[in-house]
Amino acid sequence: MTILENDQIRVSVRSKGAELTSIFHKASGIEHLWQADPSVWAWHAPNLFPVVGGCLNNQLLVDGKTYPIERHGFARQSTFETTESTATHAVFSLRSSEATRVHFPYEFEFQIIYELSGPTLTVTYRVLNEDEKTVFFSVGAHPAFAVPFGPDEVYEDYYIEFEKAEPLQTHMLSAAGYFTGETRPVATDENRLPLTKHLFDQDALVFKRLRSHRAAIRSRNHDHAVTVDYPAFPYLGIWAKPGAPFVCIEPWLGCADSEGNQKPIERKEAIQHVEPGRVFNASFTITVS
Structure with a gap:
């Protein structure tokens, strides 16, 4: 376990999945991170790579060949190497191998960088192309924040406050986890989305290209908040297991497939790419105030 700490916050990261386990x-x-009760949901904050969401037939189509891939990819189940570590900074690395090539036929290094500054944790995803061809991929975050913050409150005391007041339309998912092409409006109070036990009865809320690039978890009873800033991530998922005492705010660069015909990886919705010898970077922050 790697621990980063300053005078305001302490975070822990485990080598499996380079996953945050505490904020x-x-x-x-x-403690602001969900503590992964296995009887409810056994994750804290999985990192999603090289896909976000589910792929049709649980397959990637690359250069005319299909490769088996699980929902949200293999990074969250992989052991990362800690390549740098100080009191407030750590770099975790996952390199391509025989095991990864079974699912994702590219040569790469995937780094996750954690950096503390005051009350803010910056998370950076870095993909290094070590191949002779373009590497196509998706990447995203799935942190689960404990709600309520304290024992004297209830889940319904909380809401998610978006940076801007705007109409929210969630993109509907099938029972198999693929987009159906349908949308439905999500009721808000100006820029506030109230949290309720039944908000996620129809799976995650998925928003595409919001004008807001910040979402905060707030209580009606006090000013303490957790804020996620995601300027580089055009897709946002919000989810909880129905009735569970947490909520996930998930910045994504990628998304699940839509129902229909399988598309090659380079034509998948929201796919990212990095050219040979180049490096891809994208960051988001989590601030406790």
Whole structure:
């Protein structure tokens, strides 16, 4: 376990999946990350790579060949190497191998970088192309934040406050986890999305190309908040297991497939790419205030 710490927050990261396991706010004594109760949802904050969401037939189509790939990719199940570590900074690395080539036929290094500054944790995804061809991929975050923050509150005391007031339309998912092509409006109070136990009865809320690039979890009872800023991520998922005491705010560069015919990886919706010898970077932040 790698621990990063300053005078305001302490975070822990495990080597499996380079996954955050704790975001502890010292002044309030509050643990803000869901603690992965296996009877409810056994993850804290999985990192999604090289796909986000599900692929049709659980396959990637690359250069005319199909490769088996699980929902959200293999990074979250992989062991990362810690290549740098200081009191407030750590770099975790996953390199291509025989195991990854079975699912993703590219030569790459996937780095996840964590950096503390005051009350803010910056998470950077870096993809290094070590191949002789363009590498196509998706990448995203899935942090689960514990709600309510304290024992004297209930889930319904909380809401998600978006940066801007705008109409929210969620893109509907089938039972298999693929986009159906349908949308439905999501009721808000100006720029506030109230949290309720039934908000996620029809799976995740998926928003595409919002004008807002910030979302905060807030209570009606106090000013303490957790804010996620995601300027480089045009897709956003919000999810919780129905009735569970957490909510995920998920910045994505990629998304699930739509129902219909399988598309080659370079034509998948929201696909990213990096040229040979080049490096891709995208960052988001989590701030406790």
